[in-house]
Amino acid sequence: MSAAVVAELEAALPGRVTTDPAALRALSTDRSGHVGEGLPVAAVLAESVEDVQHVCRTASAHGTPVVARGAGTGLAGGATAGDGEIVLSLERMDRVLEVSPQNRLAVVQAGVINGRLDAQLAEHGLWWSPDPASKDISTVGGNIAMNAGGLLCAKYGVTRESVLGLTVVLADGRRLDVGRRTVKGVTGYDLTALMIGSEGTLGIIVEATLRLRPAVSGETPTLTATFSSIVDAAAASSALVHAGHIPAAMELLDRPCLDALTSFTGEDPSQGGQAFLLLQCDGESAAAELQACAAILQSHGGRVQVARDQAEAQRLFGLRRQMFPALEARGTPLIEDVAVPLDRMADAFAEIRRIEQDCGVLIPTAAHAGDGNLHPTFSFEGHRVPERIWEAAGRIFEMALAMGGTLTGEHGVGLLKRRWLVDELGADQFALQRQIKELFDPAGILNPGKVFAELSR
């Protein structure tokens, strides 16, 4: 049967279908390190909405699963594909269809690279604020499918708040346009928000109307602070938020992170400190706000250094963006992604240190400290997460939920967090969410097994 599907796709979409095993292997994993079982039957490199509709219609007719993907930078296994599945890559749909400074919006295809969009918008004095660490290689469609976060969310919001409308291809191949080109709009239920973060399980996002902001002008003064403990550093970050400040970015690294970074880059930005905070302000009052933040950090024991110039600031953020490659260099990474209320951040770091001890695993943890989003990370050999690491990760999830937080702030559920989903949602909400999935995808062909472990449970 899979031969028939492939033959149909190849006939209808010449030059856009590959069955080459090396290509399939590359197109069936993400950055989670997780590898699916077996190889997909084919990968389609769609070039148009119609191509995507054709894939969905064909897959529906044959009951063949479809796993959509952007650049494959996901960290939760959401784009992992295997035996009997079709990979649907949106990478070739990489056109910016419209930039409208008058309406502060852009219309783009799903495969546009975030960094390339940034550059194009900058020419118009505009900016799309979602800013994942992977922006130079990840796609806008992937951002939206995962409701990705990033470094600037405390001040500028998550992806959902920067999307006005979507074009989606449903499981059966129908094209659905949701949302609008206006800031406001309350006609019916908000299916745009429902699609954002649905991880390819409700429909394939093929185009998006993005809400833009005027580019932030002026200098972006930056400081670093080192602390003698990560708990103190987290408490200082929370105090700063409590005092009413919203830095554009506030990144926190603990000592195990700094160790990994130092051995990867040869540089320890904390100069031997136990914790390192990187903070940037923007906007008209940026300089004054940086001063105020510096004073609060100092009063909490931080040793503060203001970056000399924009070049040094960029270098420091560039170093922060090396954090993930530095961890990858240590083995297969498992990157967790809990978020906790801001006033529990110090407690969360303290608890992670306890879990490290109890489980005998090292857990380098970075945080987007302005929004309580922590990335505890693990390293292991091979492609199978050891049970010992799952145990530690599970304790971190329990901690986050007990604090009123969430098991994933920005990476999504994918494959790797499914087993904890019901713990966060509760049985009633879990059931309702599964019913929504069934409503949009009754045959269960869209990214099956992701988010929800099995539909027949």
Added chain:
Amino acid sequence: MSAAVVAELEAALPGRVTTDPAALRALSTDRSGHVGEGLPVAAVLAESVEDVQHVCRTASAHGTPVVARGAGTGLAGGATAGDGEIVLSLERMDRVLEVSPQNRLAVVQAGVINGRLDAQLAEHGLWWSPDPASKDISTVGGNIAMNAGGLLCAKYGVTRESVLGLTVVLADGRRLDVGRRTVKGVTGYDLTALMIGSEGTLGIIVEATLRLRPAVSGETPTLTATFSSIVDAAAASSALVHAGHIPAAMELLDRPCLDALTSFTGEDPSQGGQAFLLLQCDGESAAAELQACAAILQSHGGRVQVARDQAEAQRLFGLRRQMFPALEARGTPLIEDVAVPLDRMADAFAEIRRIEQDCGVLIPTAAHAGDGNLHPTFSFEGHRVPERIWEAAGRIFEMALAMGGTLTGEHGVGLLKRRWLVDELGADQFALQRQIKELFDPAGILNPGKVFAELSR
């Protein structure tokens, strides 16, 4: 059968059920002027989540419809109740349960009045940004159920962007907690966003976790500008947005609005102009931004006057908030609520003038000019919208949709915009939305006939 329902409710909820006809009449309309057929069987003034659960369980057992309401300030007939229905008022659930400056959030019951919450948050230096014109009398729960907008959305977003989580009572009485206490969170589908703006048709919103901002400090410099035509004024507003400015508020009134306001208040803020713009900036660079805005308005023919002080600014906004009472004084109002892309605002005003001529009706139109949200209004005698007015309103809806806009920017669909719903959503999305309604409320007891005209279509 309705006697049995009432008896059950009275026995279980003593002191919280009324069948007094005058009370029922008052509790079965909103500010749309629309009156339902007959009187509800009873109204329940719920005092707790458990009360609401009890009402939903009882209503489910008997198949009796439930119409939830806050303060009844809606403008689309969404809270209209009639024969055989139970009114469920949330007015008595008016407690602020938690204010957390550390986490920049508040947890409130649905019946809290917006203005009272504002005052309470101000003591903590915090602010919940949704700012409907009715804020002194409307409830937070009503805001959320309608995804209300207001005067500050272009800069501070709509209600959806300021809600982190909700407690909802489902049709069958189950309590559902959706969302979280963190800024970020992507576990499963975004049911919080799905509930926001669902107009009481998917569940009863009983509590909300609100995302707060630091209160905006400093002066809020304000200007007025008069123009010799409303089309020029709209074009000037759009130019200002195009130039990268985001005033906190930018309110536009045409001459028919000014006539109504003048005869109601005795004051014409435009001093005989054809259009009147009221603009306010806030934040650290407010004064400089106001100057820049003034220059742009002047270059588009605006006669600009800067408000002397905060007292005058407040007086001007107070006058703007008299717009709705001024229109109500002329007869029963029908207030439309289209939104168009910003660069079409001048075209929209020009088209409304044409529709006025063609249909022989006066259409005073106010606009939240920063987000392209227009309120064309009609006046008539009695409680039934004349067909001539529906015809003009229908042409305005068609215009908005043809421009890539929406038929309701912030008031909701309710009863009054149902007939155009499918035109905006398209048949496929309309069907999907109806299926979502059926999934949450299979017996169809939650606010039946609102948003969707009939479920069996």
